[in-house]
Amino acid sequence: MQGVERSGAEGPAELVLRGGTVLALDAADTRGTAIAVRHGRVLAVGDEARVAPLIGRRTRVVDLEGRAVIPGINDSHLHAAWLGAMWPDTVFGAMEAGAGAEVPSGGHGGPTAEAAPFEASAAAADPHVPAGPRLVDDEAGRRRAILRAGELIASLGITSYTEPGLGPGEDDGATGCFGQAVLETYRTLESERALRARVNVLALFGVLDGPSELRAFLAGLRGLDRQTERPAWLRVAGVKIFADGIPPMLQAWTAHAYPDGSHGDLLVGGGDLGQRAANLAEMIRAVHRQGLQLGVHATGDRTIDQVVDAVEAAAAEAPADLRHYVIHGDLVTPGALERMRGLGMGLNVQAGIAAKTAPWVAGVLGEEVAAAAWPIGRAIEAGVRVSLSSDAPVLAPDWRQGMADADAWMGAAAPADAERRMLQLLHAYTVVPAHQDGAEGWKGTLAPRMAADLCVLEANPLELAPAELPDVAVDLTVVDGDVVFER
Numbered sequence: 001m002q003g004v005e006r007s008g009a010e011g012p013a014e015l016v017l018r019g020g021t022v023l024a025l026d027a028a029d030t031r032g033t034a035i036a037v038r039h040g041r042v043l044a045v046g047d048e049a050r051v052a053p054l055i056g057r058r059t060r061v062v063d064l065e066g067r068a069v070i071p072g073i074n075d076s077h078l079h080a081a082w083l084g085a086m087w088p089d090t091v092f093g094a095m096e097a098g099a100g101a102e103v104p105s106g107g108h109g110g111p112t113a114e115a116a117p118f119e120a121s122a123a124a125a126d127p128h129v130p131a132g133p134r135l136v137d138d139e140a141g142r143r144r145a146i147l148r149a150g151e152l153i154a155s156l157g158i159t160s161y162t163e164p165g166l167g168p169g170e171d172d173g174a175t176g177c178f179g180q181a182v183l184e185t186y187r188t189l190e191s192e193r194a195l196r197a198r199v200n201v202l203a204l205f206g207v208l209d210g211p212s213e214l215r216a217f218l219a220g221l222r223g224l225d226r227q228t229e230r231p232a233w234l235r236v237a238g239v240k241i242f243a244d245g246i247p248p249m250l251q252a253w254t255a256h257a258y259p260d261g262s263h264g265d266l267l268v269g270g271g272d273l274g275q276r277a278a279n280l281a282e283m284i285r286a287v288h289r290q291g292l293q294l295g296v297h298a299t300g301d302r303t304i305d306q307v308v309d310a311v312e313a314a315a316a317e318a319p320a321d322l323r324h325y326v327i328h329g330d331l332v333t334p335g336a337l338e339r340m341r342g343l344g345m346g347l348n349v350q351a352g353i354a355a356k357t358a359p360w361v362a363g364v365l366g367e368e369v370a371a372a373a374w375p376i377g378r379a380i381e382a383g384v385r386v387s388l389s390s391d392a393p394v395l396a397p398d399w400r401q402g403m404a405d406a407d408a409w410m411g412a413a414a415p416a417d418a419e420r421r422m423l424q425l426l427h428a429y430t431v432v433p434a435h436q437d438g439a440e441g442w443k444g445t446l447a448p449r450m451a452a453d454l455c456v457l458e459a460n461p462l463e464l465a466p467a468e469l470p471d472v473a474v475d476l477t478v479v480d481g482d483v484v485f486e487r
């Protein structure tokens with residue numbers, strides 16, 4: 001990142017990839033057959049003639065032989081420490097493996113044949129609370145988990161991710177994967193230059209998938225230390241709030257009625273729902289006033305409306321481009337999407353969770369509500385920035401599957417044109433999350449001078465249907481100009 005270019009003197013590249021397809025995914029949709037990299041930056045994208053003069057004696061030249069280069073994948077919601085501690089298990093994998101699985105599999109003791117189907121399945125689908133012994137207990141365990149996740153995601157072409165929720169409320173948590181110490185471990189690993197991907201962190205002042213209290217939240221916010229050595233590699237972006245639970249657990253706050261006549265609730269503490277809503281708004285206001293980004297786990301339509309109201313009020317008081325976003329957004333309404341677009345709010349969503357849990361939503365709120373849930377295509381059409389992510393280890397951190405799932409989920413709501421459809425999916429894992437990170441000026445595309453974060457795919461995605469992506473191998477991953485994975 002420290003490359004200082006003397007004007008007119010290009011000098012030799014350190015790495016050249018040629019003889020394939022390069023998709024820059026920039027605004028001009030630049031495509032080439034070759035790319036040159038130097039000092040951690042893209043030097044040029046073009047044809048053979050463009051990169052030939054940049055090849056020197058010490059340039060590594062990779063013949064793509066028809067393979068494709070795309071910007072590195074940015075999984076914008078991925079619990080890497082938890083993933084590294086659990087892998088190859090995932091929350092859904094454990095659930096689907098059947099009853100009595102001993103792997104961590106969600107609250108309520110994990111799925112068993114006896115458990116009520118919604119409760120067991122839903123607990124596995126979202127809450128991040130495993131049964132059994134602590135997954136990670138000490139510094140060595142935290143290091144191992146983060147590094148293991150780093151290796152895994154490098155092998156998948158992921159070059160950036162957001163670790164969504166680390167903080168003191170989880171210091172005694174059941175997993176050991178979300179406490180304040182995990183952020184310290186990240187700081188240490190970064191200072192050792194041991195991270196394999198760029199990491200954004202959302203601080204957490206409450207319990208993951210659990211309650212938070214206004215006083216503790218405000219105190220935590222005041223004491224938040226955002227200092228990191230190299231923010232391009234490790235950045236404390238903002239704050240995560242768990243506003244509500246999820247619909248299948250009857251926890252999402254919604255205008256629709258659950259079978260027992262209830263409407264769900266908020267996770268934020270307060271004497272009654274009105275007070276809880278006011279406290280949530282106060283938390284959001286405080287985050288905004290401090291100039292921090294806000295990522296809110298919000299699934300119910302009423303919860304989302306409350307979040308949008310609070311962001312609107314905070315933005316009216318102190319206009320700022322902070323890129324707040326709703327995470328999951330299960331029951332977001334067209335009206336809320338329209339307001340989110342106007343406020344510059346994003347939507348961070350996991351199509352695989354939508355596909356797996358929609359039947360449970362139908363079970364508690366009816367088919368019609370389920371059919372309108374997770375309106376990914378509609379959100380994009382409305383102009384909302386939609387970033388796709390895995391929520392790993394809830395799902396496996398495989399963006400290829402994520403794109404296939406998103407495409408299937410959107411169905412007719414995605415563009416009819418196959419190339420536009422694929423580009424939209426690629427953007428949702430590169431360009432859009434770079435914007436979420438406030439980093440669209442230097443990462444997420446392969447235009448000249450952008451960060452040399454890229455991956456090489458066995459085949460050109462623009463010549464494939466999304467459903468074929470999961471079978472396409474990732475051959476090479478480069479972060480900051482350095483090869484971090486090679487098949």
Ligand SMILES: [Zn+2]
Pocket residue numbers: 077079164391
């Ligand atoms: Zn999550």
